[in-house]
Amino acid sequence: MKSKEDLRGLYAASVTAYDEKGQVDAAAMQKVMSRNLDEGGVGLFVGGSSGECFMLTENERIACFEAASAFKGKANLIAHVGAIGTDEAVRYTKAAMGLGFDFVAATAPFYYGFSPKQVCKYYYDIFDAAGAPVLIYNFPGNTHREFDVSNPDYIELFKSGAILGVKQTNYNLFQMERILNVNPDLIAFNGFDETMVAGQALGAIGSIGSTFNMMLPHYKKIFDLGNAGKRDEALALQRKANNCMEAMCKVGLISAIKYVLAKQGCPVGDPRRPFMPLGDEQKQYVDSVLAENLCND
DSSP: OOOHHHHOEEEEEOOOOBOTTSOBOHHHHHHHHHHHHHTTOOEEEESSGGGTGGGSOHHHHHHHHHHHGGGBTTBEEEEEOOOSSHHHHHHHHHHHHHTTOSEEEEEOOOSSOOOHHHHHHHHHHHHHHHTSOEEEEEOHHHHOOOOOTTOHHHHHHHHSSSEEEEEEOSSOHHHHHHHHHHOTTOEEEEOOGGGHHHHHHTTOSEEEESTHHHHHHHHHHHHHHHHTTOHHHHHHHHHHHHHHHHHHHHHOHHHHHHHHHHHTTOOOOOOOTTSOOOOHHHHHHHHHHHHHHOOOO
16 A cells, blocks of 8 residues: 555646537546646546536446546546445445555535435445545535544544545535544645645645646646745745636536636546536636636646
């Protein structure tokens, strides 16, 4: 199993590319993935929120894993396998591990009010299917599931060996630090691009980001400055990144990322409905903010 040091660094939360017929376009995905790795990314996080995971069919989600598997041995590969039902998550897990992924990550099962014991059993079952510890994709803003670090079932889960760590897509970074405090052998990845400096300061070994698809060199500078202890310089670049993020979130984050990728010579299609492509005024707004703040050189 790869060590904590092996896993340290930046991971693009890969978008899902579509062709003109709306089908998953593996070649277009691989073009972006290859560029992200050339830009200094150490791995790929495939099939997550940025990849429109819950808007894909089961076969399409596995097709995204297949596209990323071309980079086996060249990058750290993490597949998001989260689902409402355990059986579905297990099928994704077996597919990803069979394709040579290093680990799987999973959101907590959502929609129904599952108990902590039920949530924990879901992760234990994914662990059994993977044969490797699972990264918890902690995104309560979307799943409406919080991990109460004082709950004995969650404490047992975090100490069990079934869990690799946490992708903390949560502004509550105190919670991330408390999870690491429960079990110092766990690892953490910062999950919100806009909190990368703070996540590093509280123990994250890397970041998994949606905007890394189109501005990974900017975040690589932040990450390297943070590791070098150059806090003020890192924070200055974080503010510029946050200006970009704020603008893209105002018009629709995934739509904006896909628009910018196309402008950069990596067309990946429009996001699936009910998402909508950007209008001309929105494009001009994003262009102006990125022109002033993006440091990809």
